[in-house]
Amino acid sequence: MKVWWIKPTLSILILFIPATLGWGKEGHYATCKIAQSLLTEEATKAVKELLPESEGNLSAVCSWPDEIKWMNKWRWTSELHYVDTPDFRCNYDYDRDCHDSSGVKDRCVTGAIYNYTEQLVTGYNASNSVTNYNLTEALMFLSHYIGDVHQPLHVSFTTDEGGNTITVRWYKRKTNLHHVWDSDIIESAMKTFYDKDLNVMISAIEKNMTTTWSNDISSWANCTSAEEVCPDPWASESIKCSCNYAYRNATPGSTLGDEYFLSRLPVVEMRLAQGGVRLAATLNQIFTPYASVSQKLAYFGNIQPKPHMT
Numbered sequence: 001m002k003v004w005w006i007k008p009t010l011s012i013l014i015l016f017i018p019a020t021l022g023w024g025k026e027g028h029y030a031t032c033k034i035a036q037s038l039l040t041e042e043a044t045k046a047v048k049e050l051l052p053e054s055e056g057n058l059s060a061v062c063s064w065p066d067e068i069k070w071m072n073k074w075r076w077t078s079e080l081h082y083v084d085t086p087d088f089r090c091n092y093d094y095d096r097d098c099h100d101s102s103g104v105k106d107r108c109v110t111g112a113i114y115n116y117t118e119q120l121v122t123g124y125n126a127s128n129s130v131t132n133y134n135l136t137e138a139l140m141f142l143s144h145y146i147g148d149v150h151q152p153l154h155v156s157f158t159t160d161e162g163g164n165t166i167t168v169r170w171y172k173r174k175t176n177l178h179h180v181w182d183s184d185i186i187e188s189a190m191k192t193f194y195d196k197d198l199n200v201m202i203s204a205i206e207k208n209m210t211t212t213w214s215n216d217i218s219s220w221a222n223c224t225s226a227e228e229v230c231p232d233p234w235a236s237e238s239i240k241c242s243c244n245y246a247y248r249n250a251t252p253g254s255t256l257g258d259e260y261f262l263s264r265l266p267v268v269e270m271r272l273a274q275g276g277v278r279l280a281a282t283l284n285q286i287f288t289p290y291a292s293v294s295q296k297l298a299y300f301g302n303i304q305p306k307p308h309m310t
């Protein structure tokens, strides 16, 4: 009896929680805005060609995969926003973990990142004049999923659905742990520190990229994989962050306040920065094949955006 009553209730509820599977709008906007200013001239040009309506403005389209995943036509994409790992293991393994809920391999956020990178790489190779794929969609998916894989709770435990089933209070308001990491931390930070303005917050993150993190940027961007993109180490970082910061002291029913907020905010800000740097590095790699890895690292070691090899 209970079971059939619960089922329809759940599916109705699901319609009303569209923000629960990805950085919220703000997080994706931030990742893509940070990436945009790090693109090479060639990558900027390619992005403009692929996004004619928004005139190459990446941050205008980075939430698109969240907007469409509820539609019948796109429902199959909803499992590509995250990857579930075994409970309490605190590690990630592509072969073990990257599958959807019915076990189909490669259907998870890291699989999707490989997929859409590959589509853009082959589509942008002048020797292949025809592609079967819509590269505008490939770019929007790739930009979104690189953001998602940096949200720690998108690479987290299976049973609690990445913190979605862990009910907590964020200050006085009832929410769940996943939503705290998607949106609540960012929104509280905007109110408390950044004049309620996301662009002010992004500028503060960008400022840290030239100071606190300036020596880290080139290792963030370091990706020597033959696949031109490195989602596996990024996912491994996320599950570590989930265990060390997101789940810690956030048991079901707990109230999260200043202590949690102030200690986790720097983690969120660093993940947004890393997502932005890596999205830019990936797009630059796809659209501006570098002569060598060392050139790429030199470029990201000096993060002032400059036209590359014109």
Ligand SMILES: *[C@@H]1O[C@H](CO)[C@@H](O)[C@H](O)[C@H]1NC(C)=O
Pocket (backbone or CB within 6 Å): 057, 059, 060
């Ligand atoms: C890019 O798009 C965002 C979101 O639509 C908008 O707020 C921003 O002003 C746009 N930026 C430019 C340079 O057009």
Ligand SMILES: *[C@@H]1O[C@H](CO)[C@@H](O)[C@H](O)[C@H]1NC(C)=O
Pocket (backbone or CB within 6 Å): 080, 106, 107, 108, 111, 112, 113, 115, 116, 133
């Ligand atoms: C790869 O992209 C194509 C085109 O969008 C899609 O049909 C396919 O399901 C995708 N696979 C994965 C693993 O993302």
Ligand SMILES: *[C@@H]1O[C@H](CO)[C@@H](O)[C@H](O)[C@H]1NC(C)=O
Pocket (backbone or CB within 6 Å): 125, 126, 127, 128, 289
């Ligand atoms: C472009 O495609 C051709 C033919 O498929 C391949 O031989 C070449 O290595 C590709 N170039 C790049 C840069 O991927």
Ligand SMILES: *[C@@H]1O[C@H](CO)[C@@H](O)[C@H](O)[C@H]1NC(C)=O
Pocket (backbone or CB within 6 Å): 134, 135, 136, 137
């Ligand atoms: C590619 O996808 C975009 C977004 O879904 C759509 O607006 C556009 O018409 C598509 N292009 C083609 C050639 O199908």
Ligand SMILES: *[C@@H]1O[C@H](CO)[C@@H](O)[C@H](O)[C@H]1NC(C)=O
Pocket (backbone or CB within 6 Å): 204, 205, 208, 212, 265, 266, 269, 270
């Ligand atoms: C900038 O770095 C400092 C020092 O690590 C850190 O305390 C602060 O939270 C960071 N701010 C942002 C916006 O990332």
Ligand SMILES: *[C@@H]1O[C@H](CO)[C@@H](O)[C@H](O)[C@H]1NC(C)=O
Pocket (backbone or CB within 6 Å): 218, 219, 222, 223, 224, 297
């Ligand atoms: C980049 O990564 C490769 C492979 O993991 C490593 O051997 C190399 O030392 C790294 N380089 C830098 C500058 O971090």
